[in-house]
Amino acid sequence: MRKDGFLSHMKIMLAAAGVALAPACGGGGGSGSASSPPPPPPPPAAAGPTWTQGVYASAGTFSDKCEVVRTGVDLEGNAFPDQAGSLSQEMFWLRSWTHETYLWPDEVTDRNPNAYTNRIAYFDTQKTFATTASGENKDDFHFNQPTEEYLEQRNSTALPGYGAAFAVFSSTPPRDIRIRYTEPGSPASETSLGQPKLVRGSRILRIDGIDVVNGAGTQAEVDQLNRALSPQTAGEQHDFVVRDPGSSTDRSITLAAANIAPKPVNRFSTIDTAAGKVGYVLFNTFSPFASEKEIADAVTSLKASGINDLVLDLRYNGGGLLAVSSQLGYMVAGPARTQNKAFEQLRFNAAAGSRNPVTGAFNDPIPFYSTGLGFSLTDGQPLPRLDLPRVYILTTARTCSASEALVNGLRGVDVDAVLIGDTTCGKPFGFYPASNCGETYYSIQFQGVNEKDFGDYTDGFAPQNSPNAFAVKAPGCTVADDFTRELGDTSEALLAAALQYRLDGTCPAVPVSSQSPQSVSVSKATTADGPPLELPGQSLSGTNRDMSMPRTQWSTGR
Amino acid sequence: MTRRTPLSYMFASLPLFALPACQTHADMTPATLMTDDAASIAILKTALGEAMGRANIQIAAADLTTATYVSVLPPPPGEFETHSVAMPVAFEIVLNDGVCTLVRRETGEHHAAPGLTCRPAKG
Numbered sequence: 001m002r003k004d005g006f007l008s009h010m011k012i013m014l015a016a017a018g019v020a021l022a023p024a025c026g027g028g029g030g031s032g033s034a035s036s037p038p039p040p041p042p043p044p045a046a047a048g049p050t051w052t053q054g055v056y057a058s059a060g061t062f063s064d065k066c067e068v069v070r071t072g073v074d075l076e077g078n079a080f081p082d083q084a085g086s087l088s089q090e091m092f093w094l095r096s097w098t099h100e101t102y103l104w105p106d107e108v109t110d111r112n113p114n115a116y117t118n119r120i121a122y123f124d125t126q127k128t129f130a131t132t133a134s135g136e137n138k139d140d141f142h143f144n145q146p147t148e149e150y151l152e153q154r155n156s157t158a159l160p161g162y163g164a165a166f167a168v169f170s171s172t173p174p175r176d177i178r179i180r181y182t183e184p185g186s187p188a189s190e191t192s193l194g195q196p197k198l199v200r201g202s203r204i205l206r207i208d209g210i211d212v213v214n215g216a217g218t219q220a221e222v223d224q225l226n227r228a229l230s231p232q233t234a235g236e237q238h239d240f241v242v243r244d245p246g247s248s249t250d251r252s253i254t255l256a257a258a259n260i261a262p263k264p265v266n267r268f269s270t271i272d273t274a275a276g277k278v279g280y281v282l283f284n285t286f287s288p289f290a291s292e293k294e295i296a297d298a299v300t301s302l303k304a305s306g307i308n309d310l311v312l313d314l315r316y317n318g319g320g321l322l323a324v325s326s327q328l329g330y331m332v333a334g335p336a337r338t339q340n341k342a343f344e345q346l347r348f349n350a351a352a353g354s355r356n357p358v359t360g361a362f363n364d365p366i367p368f369y370s371t372g373l374g375f376s377l378t379d380g381q382p383l384p385r386l387d388l389p390r391v392y393i394l395t396t397a398r399t400c401s402a403s404e405a406l407v408n409g410l411r412g413v414d415v416d417a418v419l420i421g422d423t424t425c426g427k428p429f430g431f432y433p434a435s436n437c438g439e440t441y442y443s444i445q446f447q448g449v450n451e452k453d454f455g456d457y458t459d460g461f462a463p464q465n466s467p468n469a470f471a472v473k474a475p476g477c478t479v480a481d482d483f484t485r486e487l488g489d490t491s492e493a494l495l496a497a498a499l500q501y502r503l504d505g506t507c508p509a510v511p512v513s514s515q516s517p518q519s520v521s522v523s524k525a526t527t528a529d530g531p532p533l534e535l536p537g538q539s540l541s542g543t544n545r546d547m548s549m550p551r552t553q554w555s556t557g558r
Numbered sequence: 559m560t561r562r563t564p565l566s567y568m569f570a571s572l573p574l575f576a577l578p579a580c581q582t583h584a585d586m587t588p589a590t591l592m593t594d595d596a597a598s599i600a601i602l603k604t605a606l607g608e609a610m611g612r613a614n615i616q617i618a619a620a621d622l623t624t625a626t627y628v629s630v631l632p633p634p635p636g637e638f639e640t641h642s643v644a645m646p647v648a649f650e651i652v653l654n655d656g657v658c659t660l661v662r663r664e665t666g667e668h669h670a671a672p673g674l675t676c677r678p679a680k681g
Contacts, residue, residue, distance in 0.1 A: 073613070076612070076613060076614040076633070077613030077614050078612065078613045078614070079613075143638075150636050153636055153637045154633060154634045154635065154636040154637070154639075155634065157634070287634075287635050287639075287640075287642075288634070289631060289634070318640050319640030319641055319642075320635055320639070320640060320642060321635060321642050321644060322641060322642060322643050323643070323644075323645055346643070366643070373645060373646060374618040374629030374631070374646035374648065375618070375631065375646060376618070376619070378618075378620065379618070379627070379629050379646070379648060400640055401640030401641040402640060402641055402642070405641065427640065427641065429641065430639075430640075430641030430642070430643065431639075431641075432643075433636060433638075433639065440636075442638060448641065
């Protein structure tokens with residue numbers, strides 16, 4: 001297929017060349033010569049773009065020159081920009097685009113696209129293969145997906161689900177699936193016999209009569225479980241048997257799926273302590289536009305309640321809009337600490353100079369925004385502010401990207417970001433997804449640095465007493481995630497440790513383990529007596545969207 | 559820090575090349591929509607779509623019969639855009655020699671919105 005397209009393209013080129021060259025050939029008809037014309041020259045061996053090592057044509061030369069041309073409009077109503085081209089041109093576009101916009105173009109080996117027969121295989125080569133001091137890949141965030149899927153995902157605000165975020169400790173027998181949190185007002189948080197249907201830590205034991213823990217020995221049963229965990233339509237009902245943390249009895253519930261949009265601020269509260277009031281906010285995503293208003297409203301309410309400290313629970317916040325992260329930084333720190341300071345400066349590749357190589361705009365730093373920006377708050381509306389010199393942030397490995405930017409941004413203006421929990425994911429990087437010929441590519445294009453020009457936290461941020469030797473250390477305590485208490489409960493391990501640290505600067509004597517009520521292993525099973533659940537991955541429903549980046553090539557075969 | 563630019567400053571800083579030759583700053587008056595019914599919003603979105611080069615336009619919630627600008631929301635971040643620099647794009651609403659016009663705040667480019675009815679902003 002590639003070859004056919006390639007040759008078709010060449011024919012067009014040759015035809016054009018023939019026309020252009022005709023006048024220069026001289027002679028022509030009417031010369032009166034009786035001799036027969038010479039045979040036509042053989043076609044050139046090479047066709048399409050020619051690779052010269054280290055020489056890059058502008059990516060624009062190759063953009064939208066597609067082997068397979070789409071016609072019509074995409075699901076956002078935009079006409080497909082495709083023009084007739086070839087697989088070779090698609091790969092030359094990847095090569096030039098990477099050279100122009102990748103953060104580390106000098107570390108990409110220049111490979112001849114014409115030696116490849118698959119655009120994804122070629123894309124996979126367009127990155128650095130260096131490792132960090134910890135042995136991790138320097139670039140763990142390089143992946144792609146069909147553009148149609150990309151557009152579908154970003155336009156799906158509400159998806160069928162129960163409003164429960166599932167944590168999978170083991171997807172193979174003995175399987176262990178529990179609830180991280182539930183969305184307020186969702187089917188999962190509806191009451192049944194006087195209590196919410198699902199609570200944090202509830203373990204799923206049976207679904208529709210199938211033993212989730214040790215049963216489901218056939219692929220058909222596993223598929224049935226997966227379908228029940230990832231309902232496809234609102235109204236779909238499934239029967240569950242669950243056991244709550246601290247309980248020795250099982251409960252039977254029926255869950256009916258609904259279209260659920262994730263709520264950025266899941267809950268917030270004011271905690272009275274002997275040393276004054278402390279605000280608590282469970283903030284799960286910076287992504288939907290509603291996050292701007294929800295977090296501002298929560299801060300307004302907490303400020304009104306007279307808090308003098310704040311605990312931000314970002315343990316499951318994988319990031320999203322950097323601007324909202326900046327706004328939250330301002331609301332925490334206030335104008336005296338942030339005025340005329342950078343929340344984050346984007347650092348592009350060296351060749352970009354002072355420009356953003358993707359947009360072409362001047363690369364201005366992202367300030368600490370002090371007003372609404374129009375996502376869901378009125379543009380220009382002053383934000384509430386707490387003027388705090390420190391903030392307590394609850395973290396896990398799922399605390400990622402824009403959440404880490406908040407930690408880094410605050411550290412840049414000397415606000416103490418006290419971390420309680422585990423090492424964060426380590427993603428100071430970002431990109432502008434680029435679509436070409438039906439595939440959307442993600443390649444690291446910038447690194448965020450703070451006011452102090454610091455952004456090297458690829459091994460994450462970790463509390464001071466963490467055994468992680470490579471993470472950037474911050475004040476605080478290492479504490480394992482605690483599934484035995486509701487989030488926001490002052491006896492939940494991370495929140496309890498934050499309150500203790502606030503009171504006397506000490507950490508729990510022994511890091512609290514995430515011991516479950518059922519005392520089962522929380523690691524992946526080493527032996528499997530049945531097929532693994534695919535686990536709706538990290539994305540069982542719209543409410544369960546894992547906003548963290550995959551650390552490996554993203555598979556579309558979820 | 560706020561990113562808002564006062565309208566007066568905005569006009570003063572408009573690049574000259576963005577102005578039609580037959581018009582001057584004096585012709586432009588901050589304005590609001592006369593009505594924000596579905597038909598007006600549809601016309602507004604069409605004009606914004608042409609200005610942005612996008613078919614799908616979502617505008618931020620606002621009372622456009624009193625607001626002198628409209629914010630166009632960026633496409634929502636995709637599932638893996640965890641470090642997204644997406645921002646709304648603001649357009650000032652002005653009457654430009656009597657024609658309802660949208661002025662892109664960050665660039666000063668302006669785009670006539672034929673069929674859209676505006677009136678001078680109060681106060």
